Amino acid sequence: MKTEFDNKNKFLFVYLSGEIDHHSAIDIRMEIDKKISQLKPKKLILDYSDITFMDSSGIGLIMGRHRLMQSIAGETEVTNVPPKMYKVVKLSGIEKIGKVSVKQR
Template structure:
């Protein structure tokens, strides 16, 4: 997974499938970078996500909690249209610090 850090923004380009199995490795990698770089904003880029179930929401919620502990914000961008339904269903956009852009 490509992760970049500039101007206080940590961007994680999540790739492939997000399920309960794959989420473990993804969150470990992202959390390590959050703790190292202490970003103001964590941006999760979902443009290369090919499948996600509710674990993709759990991944956002867990990072939201961690970022809140650092007084940081979270953004989720480029959620593919066929996966945006899970996002909408979760109501996670109401958390305020989350912006979902459908690609």
């Protein structure tokens, strides 16, 4: 599990990898939130390309960051969700309930 960041013109790209469950989400969340509070981005882009497994903690992670971004008037986007992981995203209805745009790989 390694999380990489790239910050361009107030766009914060977060490249996640490995497995997202309740256990790993704790550290990932802390790392991302630290960057958000440092950089105050306009947009947060969570890249799920290299995620090999996720349960609903992967959705909780998105929802929590979305709320944090809203508090600083920012947007959240989730991108490159692998087909295997998209099933949980679809079930969650996160694309409808929040203003989070989710793109499949």
